[in-house]
Amino acid sequence: xxxxxxxLFVVTEDWYFVSHRLSHAVAAQAAGFEVAVxxxxxxxxxxxxxxxxxxIPFTLSRRGGNPLREVLALWRLYRRxxxxxxxxxxxxxxxxxxxxxxxxxxxxxxxxxAGLGWLFTSSGSVVRAVRPAVRWILxxxxxxxxxxxxxQNPEDRSLLERSGVPAAGLRLIRGAGxxxxxxxxxxxxxxxxxxxxxxxxxxxKGVGEFVEAARLLTEAxxxxxxxxxxxxxxANPGSVPESTLRSWQRLHGVxxxxxxxxxxxxxxxxxxxxxxxxxxxxxKSLLEAAACGLPIVTTDAPGCREVVTNGVNGLLVPVRDAxxxxxxxxxxxxxxxxxxxxxxxxxxxxxxxxGLDTVIAQTLAVYHEVxx
Numbered sequence: 001x002x003x004x005x006x007x008l009f010v011v012t013e014d015w016y017f018v019s020h021r022l023s024h025a026v027a028a029q030a031a032g033f034e035v036a037v038x039x040x041x042x043x044x045x046x047x048x049x050x051x052x053x054x055x056i057p058f059t060l061s062r063r064g065g066n067p068l069r070e071v072l073a074l075w076r077l078y079r080r081x082x083x084x085x086x087x088x089x090x091x092x093x094x095x096x097x098x099x100x101x102x103x104x105x106x107x108x109x110x111x112x113x114a115g116l117g118w119l120f121t122s123s124g125s126v127v128r129a130v131r132p133a134v135r136w137i138l139x140x141x142x143x144x145x146x147x148x149x150x151x152q153n154p155e156d157r158s159l160l161e162r163s164g165v166p167a168a169g170l171r172l173i174r175g176a177g178x179x180x181x182x183x184x185x186x187x188x189x190x191x192x193x194x195x196x197x198x199x200x201x202x203x204x205k206g207v208g209e210f211v212e213a214a215r216l217l218t219e220a221x222x223x224x225x226x227x228x229x230x231x232x233x234x235a236n237p238g239s240v241p242e243s244t245l246r247s248w249q250r251l252h253g254v255x256x257x258x259x260x261x262x263x264x265x266x267x268x269x270x271x272x273x274x275x276x277x278x279x280x281x282x283x284k285s286l287l288e289a290a291a292c293g294l295p296i297v298t299t300d301a302p303g304c305r306e307v308v309t310n311g312v313n314g315l316l317v318p319v320r321d322a323x324x325x326x327x328x329x330x331x332x333x334x335x336x337x338x339x340x341x342x343x344x345x346x347x348x349x350x351x352x353x354x355g356l357d358t359v360i361a362q363t364l365a366v367y368h369e370v371x372x
Contacts, residue, residue, distance in 0.1 A: 005371055008083035009037040010074070010093045012060050014044040020114070020176040020284060021089060025053050027360045028367065033085075038077060056081070060093060061235075067096065074100035085371055090114050095134075098141035108146040108370045114176075115281025115303060116156055139164035148370045150363070152281035155302035171366050174306060175282030177359030178291045178350060185293030185347055186268045188340075193333045194225040195297075196270035198263060198285040199277070201232040201240040201256075206276025206299065208240075211248055212322035213276075217330055218252040224333055226252070229266055231259040267292040271339060272332050278319050280304055291350040295342035297328045307354075313345035 007028055011017040017025075017039050029035045029052065037048060038058035048055045058077060060070055078086070078100055087110045088097035094111045101109045142149045142165045149165060150173050151157045157170050199205040207228065214226035228248075232239045248254045260266050263285075267273065273289030273296045280303025289296055290307060296314030298304040308314040315328040332339050 004032065004034050005084040006082065007033040007035050007085045007087065007367065008056075008078075008081060009035070009039070009087045009089065010058070010060070010097045011037060011039045011089045012093060014039045014042045014048060014055070017089075018044040018047050021087075022048065022051055022053070023177070023179070023356055024360055024363050026051055028364060029053070031364055033367070036081070036083075038074075060096060070096045071099045071103070075103050078104035078106055084108065085110065085367060087112065087367075091116065091138075095138060095141060098144070098147070102141075102144060109144070110148050110150060110366055110370060111142055112150040113156060113160070113281070114152060115279065116159065135159075135163040142169065146370055148366055150366060153303045153306045156281065171362075173359060173362045173366070175287050175354060175359065176284055177356035178284070178287040178354050179356045180291055180351060183264050183267065183288045183291035183350075185343065188271060189269050191271075192223050192225055193271045194227060194269060195272045195274050195329060195333075196227045196229060196267060196289075196294075197274045197276075198229045198266065198289070199275060199283075200230050200236070201228065201245055202236055202238045203240060204238045204278045206278065206320075206325075209276045209320060209322040209325050210274060211252070211254055213326035213329055214254050215252040216322065216326040217333070220330075222330055222333055224253055224329075226254045227266075227270070228254065228256045229258075229260050229263075263288060264292065267294060270294055272297060272329065273314075274298065274325075274329065275304060276317065276319070276325050277301060277304055282306055287350065287354045290346035290354065293343040293347040295332055295339045296346060297325065297332065307349075309345075309349075313342050313349055 017037055025035050036054040036056055038056040040059050041057040045055055074096055085108045086101050086106050088094045089112045098111060148171055149169055150171050152175055157172055161167055197210050201207055232242050245256045249256055267289055273294040275283055275286055275298045277299055279301050282303050286296055286307040296308050298308050299319045300316040301319050305316060308316055310316040317324040317328050
């Protein structure tokens, strides 16, 4: 590999790049790559530039849009920038970007399928109808010379293999990694018990089940604070309306804090982390909660079960089951010793499996492998 090979990330949103990939980009630059990112220029643009990464303003719709027009726009970008390696992050950039990279003759590409998203979790009739075609197209796009695909959990790897992606082209890297020096345990805050759900406010994150579990527990006399942290995402079809989030405020102990930039501090005032999601790649919020030494209640779903071993560092519940969720939360709310024991196991697991340095090293190894 040329020591100044040009690496170009393609990500829909600058905030997502900052939260999930900026550290990887900085490490790649330190390893000898010339690094840039093509993304929508928003509130995190200066953070990217201040980190020494060149930002190329590029808009890629996450909902709708004209696929042909987007492929052509990205093809023009690739022809102008002439990257040696492109790293597409998430399903839409992967599908559009892999098409454009093939047309533009980009030498090598890495496709990070960070969870298979709403398209693979929705039960809507239209989505179910197009899903087989999308899987077929995705498999053909990913089965290219000098192309490797990163998946975050074994279920996604198996699904892509069944769709036709060769196992030899898949690499399992468990999440984006968590900075163990930034996310760390502190002495348990005073009661009442605070249960924290950090995520975009989407129905398929289990936000509705979380609120229903809060209602069941408070009506049963269980005292707690049920905190939602994150904004709605209007570009996602499953976004919870802001009016609904506001209507939940102060109802059955529910609090909506909106978007926060100080997630370590948020988690350090919590006693329990919760994410009743329907499906994930590898939820960064749970990795961060584990690093902060919190016991976790999440669903027995792809991605989520990769972070929690049931009964060891948290509890797993069925998807879309608010009663089971309330039972699991109630068990932890009422047992301080269990919370403490599971929280210690969470931190140990984060140190062993999810540290940022480990994930960056694995990602750089994929870059070098595909560029050889």
